[in-house]
Amino acid sequence: MPRIIRLGVLDDHVATADGFKSKLENNPRLTVDWIANYYQDVIPYLDQQPTDVLLLDIEVSKSPDDPDHYHVLNSIPQLLEKFPELKIVVISMHNRPVLIKGVKKAGASGYILKDDIVSYENLDQILLEIVDQDSIYYSPEAEQVLKSPDKIPSLTPRQTEILSLIANNPSMNTTELAKVLFVSPSTIRNHLSDIYLALEVSNRSAAILRAQKLGLILGKK
Numbered sequence: 001m002p003r004i005i006r007l008g009v010l011d012d013h014v015a016t017a018d019g020f021k022s023k024l025e026n027n028p029r030l031t032v033d034w035i036a037n038y039y040q041d042v043i044p045y046l047d048q049q050p051t052d053v054l055l056l057d058i059e060v061s062k063s064p065d066d067p068d069h070y071h072v073l074n075s076i077p078q079l080l081e082k083f084p085e086l087k088i089v090v091i092s093m094h095n096r097p098v099l100i101k102g103v104k105k106a107g108a109s110g111y112i113l114k115d116d117i118v119s120y121e122n123l124d125q126i127l128l129e130i131v132d133q134d135s136i137y138y139s140p141e142a143e144q145v146l147k148s149p150d151k152i153p154s155l156t157p158r159q160t161e162i163l164s165l166i167a168n169n170p171s172m173n174t175t176e177l178a179k180v181l182f183v184s185p186s187t188i189r190n191h192l193s194d195i196y197l198a199l200e201v202s203n204r205s206a207a208i209l210r211a212q213k214l215g216l217i218l219g220k221k
Contacts, residue, residue: 002029003029005029005031005127006051006052007032008033008051009032009036009055010054011091012057023124024127027125029128030124033049038061039070042079043079053109054087055089056088056089057091071157072090073102073103073160074160076088076106087109087110088110089137090103090110090112091114092111092114095141096215097148101145101146104146109137110137111138111139112137113139153198153200153214153216155195155198155199159191159194159195163195164217165177167208
């Protein structure tokens with residue numbers, strides 16, 4: 001008898017998470033063992049319960065006390081390093097090229113757009129294929145993005161983290177940023193210089209606006 005595939009869900013919308021559970025558990029081979037509303041809860045759940053597939057939303061707060069979004073492009077490699085057999089599937093409304101390409105490069109097994117009705121209707125079979133055949137699945141629109149020429153400037157994971165932190169905390173100065181990230185102020189200044197150069201801007205506000213427009217970072221929730 002085929003083995004049961006165990007799923008975890010990270011989504012801060014209760015109705016959405018419950019909808020995944022209700023839909024996917026109609027398939028006798030799938031069970032949603034846990035649902036996390038904050039990113040801080042994901043690793044404890046993965047430590048406690050064997051999980052084959054993790055469904056990730058990307059606009060989820062880090063914790064109840066920290067409303068900033070967790071950094072999906074940093075988090076996916078970290079999760080896969082700690083749990084190498086885990087399959088990660090991002091389910092998002094965002095079809096930004098940098099985000100989709102970044103998720104694939106980070107090692108995710110899928111990216112499904114929330115308005116992709118066909119993929120959503122076949123989500124149970126898609127997840128079974130990802131596990132049983134070690135395959136990947138990207139919504140057709142996301143597939144087109146992956147095939148398009150890469151003409152968008154890129155930032156390193158650290159630069160993305162810094163810019164996201166600034167976007168969510170615009171009053172934070174260089175010294176405060178350095179303390180939060182456990183680096184020196186000079187390191188922050190060097191990163192900012194590299195960010196400005198990559199984005200062809202000259203200040204923080206312009207960098208944030210351009211990065212959000214390109215989909216390199218998300219805005220405040």
